[in-house]
Amino acid sequence: MRILVLEDDAGIAGGLRSNLQQRGYAVDVCGTLASAWAALCSEPFDLVLLDLGLPDGDGGALLRRLRQSPGGQGAPDRLPDRLTPVLIMTARDQVADRISGLDLGADDYLVKPFDLDELQARMRALLRRAGGRAHPLLVHGDLVLDPAAHTVLRAGQPVELAPREFALLQLLLESRGRVLSRQQLETRLYNWQDAVGSNAVEVHVHHLRRKLGEALIQTLRGVGYFIPRDDAP
Template sequence: MRALVVEDDPGIASGLQTSMRQAGYAVDLCTTLDAAWLALSVEPFDVMVLDLGLPDGDGIDLLARVRRQAAPAAGRETLPRNDLPVLIMTARDGVSDRIDGLDGGADDYIVKPFDANELMARLRAMLRRAGGRSNPLIEHGELLVNPAAHTVMRAGQPVVLGGKEFALLLTLLQARPQVLSKSRLESSLYGFGEALESNAIEVHIHHLRRKLGEQLIKTVRGVGYFMPHETADGNARR
């Protein structure tokens, strides 16, 4: 999961970045509205955590700009997803402030100071809703995945995955049966400035297949990777 944190307080930003990375997010940090808009325009983020009081304006203005975007026409710059899940994180705790934020297009609202575990739970709930799920667990054939606990069971047996392996598995599960390109997977797993080997995705895919089954992840040569849906009898289908 690729997350954008828009926050100008160094202490809050650093702590949040650390907590989210430990939870498996690839996190990018912006301290101004202009920098956040640029980041949103060039990278496919899965979620945004947005402060309101920023040096160059109000975060509500950035949220409004994202929400009113349409799909880009041919030849135009890439535009942020207008359905991007957004969590407002702010010291403004008035009822009217929360109403304005939610009516302005935010999916959730948390007031500073906050507990990092609560913020993570709110992000998970937002991503479930965005993916059309209500169940906090993800089932796929023999797999049972718990995003909150970072656990994977295969046929009732626990399987230990590395952090990037788990993040890649979640990305493919949540996108199924869409084919995701190598570059899209890299964007989901690695933030700006993170070291990335040219064959990192191939290595992670190899490890997942070895641990969870060779048929789990399909390759579309020259295009990317996908996980097929499951039929009622548990067999894979595209």
């Protein structure tokens, strides 16, 4: 999952980046409204963590602009998706501030200082909702992926996956029946600072097939990878 963190405090931003990357997220950090808007216009993000007090203005202005963007399915790539989930994280703790942030279009509001486990739980809830899922687990046949516990079971037995293997499997399970190209997968798995090898996705797919079976992930030659739909929830 690709996360954009808009936070001008280097200590907080660095801590968030480190913590979330350890959980398998691809994290990009911006410290100004201008750089964040440029990022949203250039890359697809699954979730935005938004501070309000920024050097070049109030984060609410970016949120308002995002929600008013004509971007979305079928829109030009240069326009951000107005439906991207946004979680405000700020020191503003008054009820009026929370009401204002939510009414501007935020999907959740968290007051600093906050517990990182709570932040991640709220992130999982927003990502689950954005993906149209009610159940916290991803189930496909005898395969069960738990985003909260960061575990994978196959026929009831634990399977050890590297962080990027886990992230790739989660993406493919959430997109069951839909083919994702190598470029789409790279964009969701890696941030700006990552050095991405030309065959990085292919290597991860190979490892997943070795650990979970050759038939799980299918290839549509020249297009990309997918996991077929089944009747699992």
